[in-house]
Amino acid sequence: MTTGPSSSKKELSLEQHEELLTLLKARFEKNMDRHSDLEWANVQAKLEANPDKLWSLHEMEKTEGEPDVVGYDAQLGEYIFYDCSKESPKGRRSICYDLEALESRKQHKPENNAIDMAAAMGIELLTEEQYRELQKLGNFDLKTSSWVQTPANIRKLGGAIFCDRRYDMVFVYHNGAESYYAARGFRGSLRV
Incomplete structure (x- = not known):
């Protein structure tokens, strides 16, 4: 059996999963001006259904991007996240x-x-x-x-x-x- 990129899954541990959702929820609630017409429960449900996207948000957070919801594409049914750190993310300079x-x-x-x-x-x-x-x-x-x-x-x-x-x-x-x-x-x- 070979171990390569295809065999390594991009998954979070249960602890990382819970910590990230808690952090994202707190940031979402603190910055309602970025998404005043959206509800966290709907965002969380979408994240729970897409663990690969949650992994990407973890990577954004790990490099100090401070991702947050900035919009919703009603046509595609997708929430849009951007890095919202005050300065360009430190882990990506x-x-x-x-x-x-x-x-x-x-x-x-x-x-x-x-x-x-x-x-x-x-x-x-x-x-x-x-x-x-x-x-x-x-x-x-x-x-x-x-x-x-x-x-x-x-x-x-x-x-x-x-x-x-x-x-x-x-x-x-x-x-x-x-x-x-x-x-x-x-x-x-x-x-x-």
Whole structure:
């Protein structure tokens, strides 16, 4: 019998499961302005029915993303979670944009990249539009910045985009995709 990625399940222990639900409920209730028309019981029922999504939320929490519900897609029947930490999640900083960028670095390579980290966590990087939606819910990334999904035409030319909030405005910038900084990470989204 081989042991590889296909044989390792992404499951939480009962203790982790209970702790995470308690934490998510407390955050949900503390930040009702993010989802005033939603009820926790419905969110919890959806999470209980999707343990793989709960595992992804655990990964978001473990890297200090502080995931919270920011909306509901009635058409698809899905709750939308974003990383709502005040600054770009600490456990996801000092990374370049994607694997191609990481492999292009000759020296001083970062440990990881945003695209692969997000995929391993079962989440997606926020788009620029989603990042702007998040900023309507509060003031985020006042000292840090976050990679966002980069359009293919920009990435093809070697660039990637990131966002932050300065001077009470949301800014979108560009950088070489291989760049990385201690204050730049990424924020994710998850649909449940």
